Amino acid sequence: MKKIIVKSLSILGFTLPVASCAVMYGSPSADYEVKGKVLDADGDPIKEIKVRLQDDRHYAYTSQDNECQSLDNGDYAVRLNSIPTDKLYLVVQDIDGAENGGEFEEKTVELDFSKIKYTGDKDAWYSGKKSLEQDVVLEEKIDGEQE
Numbered sequence: 001m002k003k004i005i006v007k008s009l010s011i012l013g014f015t016l017p018v019a020s021c022a023v024m025y026g027s028p029s030a031d032y033e034v035k036g037k038v039l040d041a042d043g044d045p046i047k048e049i050k051v052r053l054q055d056d057r058h059y060a061y062t063s064q065d066n067e068c069q070s071l072d073n074g075d076y077a078v079r080l081n082s083i084p085t086d087k088l089y090l091v092v093q094d095i096d097g098a099e100n101g102g103e104f105e106e107k108t109v110e111l112d113f114s115k116i117k118y119t120g121d122k123d124a125w126y127s128g129k130k131s132l133e134q135d136v137v138l139e140e141k142i143d144g145e146q147e
Helices: 002-011
Strands: 029-039 049-055 067-069 075-082 087-094 107-112 126-133
Touching (some): 029 087
Parallel strands (some): 029 126
Antiparallel strands (some): 029 075, 049 087
């Protein structure tokens, strides 16, 4: 009778605690931060440029942190919590047309995090944080064509 009960419970997903066996749920993660300036070909800052940080699968989800607009001085800062990786992408887009001083071509920059060490507290699922500075130079559109 005891075997029938144990088999029935195990089929239903119930298990007895096993000594020295910890069960964890979730997936590995790490925090990534990229900051820098958005500049034109002359080295002047460009304001109101959309900057998005995304993972190597080009998964285009957005959150408050992984997307921003450059400030008047061209500064931007984006963050992403993702599965640990050595490669992320910075997608930079002019979303307001000529209002920010010109029309600029969209640019995607591949970021290499492989030589940067994780910092901060770590645990079984969390690898830590990696930070990188990356300035982006955008080319101006000429009559709707790229230079």
